[in-house]
Amino acid sequence: MDGREVPVPTPETKHFWDGTARGELLLQRCDSCRAVYFPPRPFCPACASRTVSVFKASGRGQLHSYTISHRDVPGYKAPYAIAVVELEEGPRLMSNIVDCPQTPEALRLDMPLEATFRQISETIWLPQFRPAGARP
Amino acid sequence: MSKHRAAIVGAAETTLMGTVPTMSQLQLHCDAALNAIADAGLTPADIDGIACAEEMPWLVAKHLGITPVWVDGTDVGGCSYIMHLSHAAAAIAAGLCTTVLITHGESGRSQVGVGPLDMKWTDMHRQFELPYGVWGPPSLFTIPVLRFMQTYGLTEEQLAMVHVVQRQWAALNPRATLRDPIDVDGVLSSRMVCYPFRKLMCCLVTDGGGALVVTSADRAKDAPGRPVYLLGSAEALEMPMISQMEDFTSSKAFRVSASRAFERAGIGHRDVDHLMIYDAFAHLPIYGLEDLGFVRPGEAGAFIAEGHTAPGGELPTNTNGGGLCYMHSGRYGMYALQEGVRQLRGTAAAQVPDAQISVVHGVGGMFGAGATAVLTNQ
Numbered sequence: 001m002d003g004r005e006v007p008v009p010t011p012e013t014k015h016f017w018d019g020t021a022r023g024e025l026l027l028q029r030c031d032s033c034r035a036v037y038f039p040p041r042p043f044c045p046a047c048a049s050r051t052v053s054v055f056k057a058s059g060r061g062q063l064h065s066y067t068i069s070h071r072d073v074p075g076y077k078a079p080y081a082i083a084v085v086e087l088e089e090g091p092r093l094m095s096n097i098v099d100c101p102q103t104p105e106a107l108r109l110d111m112p113l114e115a116t117f118r119q120i121s122e123t124i125w126l127p128q129f130r131p132a133g134a135r136p
Numbered sequence: 137m138s139k140h141r142a143a144i145v146g147a148a149e150t151t152l153m154g155t156v157p158t159m160s161q162l163q164l165h166c167d168a169a170l171n172a173i174a175d176a177g178l179t180p181a182d183i184d185g186i187a188c189a190e191e192m193p194w195l196v197a198k199h200l201g202i203t204p205v206w207v208d209g210t211d212v213g214g215c216s217y218i219m220h221l222s223h224a225a226a227a228i229a230a231g232l233c234t235t236v237l238i239t240h241g242e243s244g245r246s247q248v249g250v251g252p253l254d255m256k257w258t259d260m261h262r263q264f265e266l267p268y269g270v271w272g273p274p275s276l277f278t279i280p281v282l283r284f285m286q287t288y289g290l291t292e293e294q295l296a297m298v299h300v301v302q303r304q305w306a307a308l309n310p311r312a313t314l315r316d317p318i319d320v321d322g323v324l325s326s327r328m329v330c331y332p333f334r335k336l337m338c339c340l341v342t343d344g345g346g347a348l349v350v351t352s353a354d355r356a357k358d359a360p361g362r363p364v365y366l367l368g369s370a371e372a373l374e375m376p377m378i379s380q381m382e383d384f385t386s387s388k389a390f391r392v393s394a395s396r397a398f399e400r401a402g403i404g405h406r407d408v409d410h411l412m413i414y415d416a417f418a419h420l421p422i423y424g425l426e427d428l429g430f431v432r433p434g435e436a437g438a439f440i441a442e443g444h445t446a447p448g449g450e451l452p453t454n455t456n457g458g459g460l461c462y463m464h465s466g467r468y469g470m471y472a473l474q475e476g477v478r479q480l481r482g483t484a485a486a487q488v489p490d491a492q493i494s495v496v497h498g499v500g501g502m503f504g505a506g507a508t509a510v511l512t513n514q
């Protein structure tokens with residue numbers, strides 16, 4: 001496509017990327033200790049149990065921190081924010097904040113966000129976030 | 137018999153530093169190694185242990201004509217050599233070898249003889265961070281700082297002061313890359329790289345290398361120079377993904393590593409005459425001062441801005457000018473160690489009078505690893 005970095009799913013992460021292709025953000029929860037975690041793996045990082053479940057997250061979160069890159073890279077025109085989002089369920093993940101000016105004034109820490117999914121290859125949809133209630 | 141386990145008896149950087157297109161990365165390792173071995177009054181035949189990062193230990197050993205019986209290829213980024221030093225001391229104490237060579241060489245600027253995959257990105261990074269417009273350390277290491285600024289009121293001016301103060305040290309060091317005086321406005325008018333980090337809040341990108349020769353404290357008595365002893369050390373890993381850092385205002389790897397190193401060395405903060413905190417970016421000394429326990433959380437920005445780490449201050453820090461002003465080839469930890477050794481030998485360009493204890497603290501990856509060495513000349 002445009003030379004951008006595209007995730008290559010592994011057996012342990014395939015369910016996550018299958019989920020984003022359906023417009024779902026999937027997390028995992030330990031059936032033993034109830035810990036919710038990310039990135040995906042078939043065991044619990046808190047208690048080492050292999051009995052874990054996949055569930056659909058709310059897609060809601062808050063802007064935890066970010067930087068605004070001033071360099072163009074394939075798929076991204078500067079300035080653009082590289083952000084870390086704290087999900088309602090607890091885990092954090094890296095993402096971008098879309099449908100929002102890429103400025104410190106518009107990107108306020110702790111602002112409420114909701115997930116949106118962007119197709120970046122034939123098979124991969126990247127989870128990104130936009131201000132809650134924003135019109136795409 | 138010395139009460140210490142291990143001593144640094146040879147320490148040297150590459151003869152040339154900065155922009156060195158005349159040497160490959162491998163040769164930077166070897167040039168530094170030959171300088172350090174000569175500094176120790178030894179020959180390669182005296183070396184029976186080897187540790188290095190970037191290049192593979194077997195290549196560096198073979199190139200130098202060494203057949204090591206102890207090997208450490210730990211490579212978790214810029215603090216790897218501090219870990220090597222710690223591991224070497226343990227190996228020597230255990231009788232696994234007698235004399236260890238630790239080498240670093242990196243063609244960070246000229247990229248001569250460098251493989252395509254320099255950084256050891258993990259697959260989790262490739263799947264869950266790299267696709268978001270990430271393009272290397274400036275776009276990753278900087279991410280936590282806005283959370284720190286919001287939590288503690290750290291300002292962009294205070295971030296700029298980290299560079300200003302280190303430029304004061306660099307002005308005293310003829311080998312430093314950036315030596316002209318600069319003020320806060322000068323730093324804040326450099327171009328924006330990754331908000332809120334401007335160019336001068338990011339480390340240099342240079343070529344260079346360094347090496348250490350480590351042996352038992354007993355054998356060190358025969359060394360031509362003044363031995364520098366390892367009083368205590370420790371290391372810790374947190375994560376290879378900045379997005380998964382537990383607390384964006386404090387490094388767990390720093391806290392764990394530093395507290396153990398201080399405990400093992402049996403020292404308190406007031407015993408420290410000289411401090412090196414790996415400064416890949418301007419916020420590193422701020423996190424470092426707090427996580428090592430020199431100041432309370434939220435105080436480091438003002439502590440640096442008030443001049444406490446500057447020439448003449450109570451806690452001389454990053455006295456070579458640091459990664460921001462001295463040099464930064466990619467894995468800077470070796471240069472932090474070299475400056476700690478120079479201060480304790482009394483040979484530093486900006487010498488701290490009568491320095492007896494130097495603490496050298498490094499970072500690996502983006503807050504992913506920490507390693508701390510407490511050095512002494514006593």
Ligand SMILES: [Zn+2]
Binds near residue numbers: 031045048
């Ligand atoms: Zn569990």
